[in-house]
Amino acid sequence: MIRNNQIADLFDEIADLLDLQQENPFRIRAYRNAARLLRGLQREVADMLAKGEALDELPGIGADLAGKIRDVVETGGTELLYRLRRELPHGLVELLRVPGLGPKRAKQLHDELHIASLAGLRAAAHAGKLTKIRGLGPKMQATILAATEAPPQEKRILRWRAKPVVDSLLAHLKAAPGVQQVAVAGSYRRARETVGDLDFVATAKDGAAVVAHFIAHEDVAKVLAQGATKASVQLRDGLQVDLRVVDEESYGAAMVYFTGSKAHNIAIRRLALQAKLKINEYGVFKGSKRLAGKTEDSVYKALGLPFIVPELREDRGEIAAARRLPDLVERRDLKGDLHSHTKASDGQSSLEEMVAAAQAAGLRYLAVTDHSQRLTVAHGLDRKRLERQRAQIDKLNARLKDFRVLKGIEVDILEDGKLDLPDAVLGELDLVVAAIHSHFNLAPEKQTTRLLRAMERPYFTILAHPTSRLIGEREGCRFDMDRIIKAAAARGCFLELNAQPERLDLTDIHCQAARAAGVLVSIGSDAHRPADLDFLAYGIGQARRGWLSAEDVLNTRPLSRLLPLLKRTMG
DNA sequence: GCCGTTTTCGGCCCGACTGTTTTCAGTCG
Numbered sequence: 183m184i185r186n187n188q189i190a191d192l193f194d195e196i197a198d199l200l201d202l203q204q205e206n207p208f209r210i211r212a213y214r215n216a217a218r219l220l221r222g223l224q225r226e227v228a229d230m231l232a233k234g235e236a237l238d239e240l241p242g243i244g245a246d247l248a249g250k251i252r253d254v255v256e257t258g259g260t261e262l263l264y265r266l267r268r269e270l271p272h273g274l275v276e277l278l279r280v281p282g283l284g285p286k287r288a289k290q291l292h293d294e295l296h297i298a299s300l301a302g303l304r305a306a307a308h309a310g311k312l313t314k315i316r317g318l319g320p321k322m323q324a325t326i327l328a329a330t331e332a333p334p335q336e337k338r339i340l341r342w343r344a345k346p347v348v349d350s351l352l353a354h355l356k357a358a359p360g361v362q363q364v365a366v367a368g369s370y371r372r373a374r375e376t377v378g379d380l381d382f383v384a385t386a387k388d389g390a391a392v393v394a395h396f397i398a399h400e401d402v403a404k405v406l407a408q409g410a411t412k413a414s415v416q417l418r419d420g421l422q423v424d425l426r427v428v429d430e431e432s433y434g435a436a437m438v439y440f441t442g443s444k445a446h447n448i449a450i451r452r453l454a455l456q457a458k459l460k461i462n463e464y465g466v467f468k469g470s471k472r473l474a475g476k477t478e479d480s481v482y483k484a485l486g487l488p489f490i491v492p493e494l495r496e497d498r499g500e501i502a503a504a505r506r507l508p509d510l511v512e513r514r515d516l517k518g519d520l521h522s523h524t525k526a527s528d529g530q531s532s533l534e535e536m537v538a539a540a541q542a543a544g545l546r547y548l549a550v551t552d553h554s555q556r557l558t559v560a561h562g563l564d565r566k567r568l569e570r571q572r573a574q575i576d577k578l579n580a581r582l583k584d585f586r587v588l589k590g591i592e593v594d595i596l597e598d599g600k601l602d603l604p605d606a607v608l609g610e611l612d613l614v615v616a617a618i619h620s621h622f623n624l625a626p627e628k629q630t631t632r633l634l635r636a637m638e639r640p641y642f643t644i645l646a647h648p649t650s651r652l653i654g655e656r657e658g659c660r661f662d663m664d665r666i667i668k669a670a671a672a673r674g675c676f677l678e679l680n681a682q683p684e685r686l687d688l689t690d691i692h693c694q695a696a697r698a699a700g701v702l703v704s705i706g707s708d709a710h711r712p713a714d715l716d717f718l719a720y721g722i723g724q725a726r727r728g729w730l731s732a733e734d735v736l737n738t739r740p741l742s743r744l745l746p747l748l749k750r751t752m753g
Numbered sequence: 754g755c756c757g758t759t760t761t762c763g764g765c766c767c768g769a770c771t772g773t774t775t776t777c778a779g780t781c782g
Contacts (some may be wrong), residue, residue: 206754207765208754208755208764208765209754209755210754211754211755211765212754212755213754215754215755216754241755242754242755242756243754243755244754244755244756245754246754246755247754247755281780281781282771282772282779282780282781283779283780284779284780284781285779285780286778286779286780287779287780316773317772317773317774317778317779318772318773319772319773319774320772321771321772321773322771322772322773379782381782407769407770407771407781408770409769409770409771410769411769411770412769412770413770414770414781414782424782426769439782440782442782444766444782447766448765448766451766451767452765452766454766455765455766456758460766460767461766461767462766462767462768463767463768464768
């Protein structure tokens with residue numbers, strides 16, 4: 183079965199090739215929009231087709247694109263793509279990755295110098311042939327040469343990894359001469375799980391002075407562009423950072439504009455056009471009159487919308503639903519954590535240390551869920567060791583005030599869907615968190631059956647890190663998430679949003695689906711040491727992107743309301 | 754290629770910066 187992401191890759195390739203042919207830009211955009219839609223879709227289109235569902239109901243997909251999607255699902259490709267690949271060498275697409283080279287210049291290089299790959303470009307640059315191209319001066323040639331020697335890797339980094347950089351740059355910018363306001367925008371502000379670059383917005387009377395201060399930051403390796411109101415730099419670690427300086431009257435408009443997402447911006451711009459207004463990074467205008475722009479609130483208001491929080495700005499229905507958006511969950515709503523480890527398995531800290539950390543983090547309960555016996559690498563617990571831990575927890579609970587340690591386990595879901603410990607053992611616990619740690623690559627139908635079987639066990643509370651993906655490292659297991667969510671709703675059990683920054687599993691899209699089905703999501707830190715409780719903040723970010731309110735999250739409930747819900751799943 | 758409370762045709766987001774220009778095209782976000 184071909185996945186949405188693979189289809190999206192092919193559509194992006196079609197868009198690149200059409201771009202090189204200088205096709206109608208709006209036709210190209212249609213393919214890029216379709217690719218983006220596919221990447222953000224909750225369900226696999228292959229499944230939808232198998233169930234006989236119409237694809238042209240999807241926004242931006244008409245009869246033609248629906249047909250091409252069907253082609254790709256059924257045959258792995260589509261005639262247009264094959265034709266374009268025959269007409270243009272595939273290597274030309276590589277050239278588009280070189281900074282400063284767009285479709286026009288890439289095509290020109292191909293037509294005039296017969297360059298058809300990065301290797302060809304490098305050879306031509308070394309031979310000094312590029313001077314023949316009108317518009318390619320010495321500077322561009324140097325850029326191209328550098329890019330072909332060390333091809334730019336457009337690697338997205340985990341949002342978590344970007345945090346120290348963001349903090350450092352914010353502090354630096356706040357010290358810029360004459361600067362008034364400074365904020366981070368872009369996908370970082372939208373709490374996307376990974377970021378490709380960082381965007382900052384500042385206000386000041388003298389933009390050039392702020393720009394000059396910005397590029398003097400100690401981590402700046404290269405200045406890519408520098409003007410009176412904006413600059414782009416590359417940091418030593420390769421991360422690109424953009425700064426835009428506007429005056430105070432435009433701060434809100436600039437924040438909206440640079441927070442994105444691009445799709446959200448296009449959607450609100452369309453809305454503005456319908457109202458005969460113009461929106462850009464300076465404000466909302468009627469003719470030349472500025473109606474709004476100082477605050478984000480004013481910008482949305484001028485468009486007839488209430489404020490939309492950054493995490494929702496993905497053009498996934500937030501504009502149509504703007505008047506009835508959920509009040510999103512916040513970190514302070516969390517009353518406890520239902521997934522943690524101790525030294526008993528692969529954690530690094532004692533039970534007491536973990537509990538103290540949970541108390542310090544403002545929580546009122548913590549479920550200790552060490553691994554089960556099958557996971558020998560993690561020193562998983564067998565029946566006897568689990569019994570000892572239970573006794574230890576009972577003793578500790580007797581001493582604790584206003585805090586409760588819940589007895590749990592992160593039990594392995596075996597290949598056949600059985601759980602790694604007998605029901606009699608699991609039934610003694612407060613909750614059972616179950617997860618896949620092996621056989622990630624079962625065929626989707628088998629994987630679905632495996633999970634459904636596990637969920638049918640009498641003591642099954644939470645499906646932990648449901649897909650077991652590791653962002654950028656390991657694709658998630660393939661299974662029918664739709665059926666799992668439906669089964670969880672029917673069974674009255676829960677799905678975890680694992681808050682480890684490299685997991686964030688469920689995804690935002692799956693959270694939205696769980697919410698729609700009325701399945702409560704448990705935001706679990708999966709902490710292996712006290713500091714890991716900070717991961718909860720990343721889980722919250724993802725939950726907010728998934729439209730979850732406090733009510734949609736299991737562990738926002740105080741113990742008195744939580745226990746009956748857990749009990750319901752425990753036989 | 755998509756889409757429709759002005760429209761089934763004629764729209765489709767728009768401004769800053771760079772490099773190489775003598776007034777602007779290409780790229781980028």
